[in-house]
Amino acid sequence: GEDVEQSLFLSVREGDSSVINCTYTDSSSTYLYWYKQEPGAGLQLLTYIFSNMDMKQDQRLTVLLNKKDKHLSLRIADTQTGDSAIYFCAETPREGGSQGNLIFGKGTKLSVKP
């Protein structure tokens, strides 16, 4: 069945790069996503990548996709204290599905130390 796995915690120092990793099982997923959730808040879409791409860059965010290994990563350059949050990896369970019908991982809690 579909499953998305993430490490639960990551701690970095302010100014360093953060790399959050994710593995997924559904090879038919057409889009893969990264969401951010701050304490007590809903989900904010950070970025997404189409499955025929292997990299996408958006300002401080870089997404790498290794479709062969079903591995997705999110790199945050120059991590700031405001980046402290839980980051969720998610995939669409069916081809052509919208971004609302998603399978989420359990989330990686990023802690940024000054």
Place this chain on the structure above:
Amino acid sequence: EAEVAQSPRYKITEKSQAVAFWCDPISGHATLYWYRQILGQGPELLVQFQDESVVDDSQLPKDRFSAERLKGVDSTLKIQPAELGDSAMYLCASSLSDGGGTEAFFGQGTRLTVV
């Protein structure tokens, strides 16, 4: 800026009582989703609507949960009777359509505590 509105933000209820949550999607969004997020977990889809019709409710515990979107706009999710294990954040999301990659927008959620 348009956003998905949910109410209440917080709800405490006793087990065996009924509880309801409301969601108002972004205007014009045909697709609406309800997710449940248990503490420490990722969100899990409960139900998906396309206009007023249910598209996917395979993960909805139908013995106690119900959802409706009568006029294809706002939606209500109900739990009756509530159980301790229902304590979670309930998130609503909406998107213009169900088409490939269409962006979904999430509300701030309703945090339910069952005591």
